[in-house]
Amino acid sequence: MKTSDFFYELPEELIAQDPLTDRSASRLMVLNKNNKNIEHRSFKDICEYLSPGDCLVRNNTRVIPARLLGVKPDTLAHVEVFLLKRRSGDVWETLVKPGKKLRPGARVSFGGEGEDAPLRGEILEVLPDGNRLVKFTYEGIFEEVLDVLGQTPLPPYIHHELADRNRYQTVYAKYDGSAAAPTAGLHFTEELFDKVKNMGVEIADVTLHVGLGTFRPVKVTDVTAHHMHSEWYQILPEEADKINRIKKEGGRIICVGTTSCRTIESATDENGILHAGEGDTDIFIYPGYKFKILDALITNFHLPESTLLMLVSALAGRDFILDAYEEAVKERYRFFSFGDAMLIL
DSSP, X not given: XXXXXXXXOOOGGGXXXXXXXXXXXXXXEEEEXXXXXEXXXXXXXXXXXXXXXXEEEEEOEEEOOOEEEEEOTTTOOEEEEEEEEEEEXXXXXXXXXXXXXXXTTOEEEESSSGXXXXXXXXXXXXXXXXXXXXXXXXXXXXXXXXXXXXXXXXOTTOXXXXXXXXXXXXXXXXXXXXXXXXXXXXXXXXXXXXXXXXXXXXXXXXXEOOOGGGGOOOXXXXXXXXXXXXXXXXXXXXXXXXXXXXXXXXXXXXXXXHHHHHHHHXXXXXXXXXXXXXXXXXXXXXXXXXXXXXXXXXXXXXXXXXXXXXXXXXXXXXXXXXXHHHHHHHTTOOBSTTSOEEEEO
């Protein structure tokens, strides 16, 4: 299986640069894997494809303002520090630019210079992949300092400034920790969730903190040689019990986004039982993978040759997915994070 098997042509003007005013006003392409049927709908029509007793599984992570711009107090050189993952306490794994200036022992100030700066960092270690461990010092609460000094990171293919950073959060975002949003959930409003619940569909929440690795291109020719990035997840016992109960009762487990999918597939055993707990997952889903608990998926349109395109190809079939993407281009769907949605049944 080659990475080039997952390539498609995408005109640049179809990459959505701005979110819609109404989250649920996006378009919805519905794929039926069994009969290879494709429908073109509005996302507001999603309820027509849900049934009482189904379960929507969503990822309640929150995007943090993870991009910090600072200076080295000794040289006043400008540097950028991108928070990837909290290792322990005030020590974070980070991506830094320029790396040559930030060796172990180097100090960085944010929002000021020297010891008077409201946030200060010291490089502790250079990791094998070039990332840095940074220990931060500050007064007060780290998250509040970050809200003032940090910038919300946007994917590299979005070039417009975001007027309202809450538009890169889902309405159910709860736990801080992501460097990128679980974008399939951006289409839902509170009103739409109320409608879903009122028709007898249950909601289950899991947490997976999305890392920048989600944008990392596959650089190998052979798909199976790709090294998948690792991300932290948590599934609470009551949520695992809910999903297992609904599955046992014959309801469908419908994931909102690939991150929810990867979370529950990582924590499900070969008997189809989802286990509560937390840990790191580097699960890589590509064609040939047998889904253990997921029945359907709500997702966005993904980059050519990406691991996410491989995941949806594992669910619906590569040829069917590429045919659907070709039709999406022809029908002028909006692509990627702020784009339109797809439902795979």
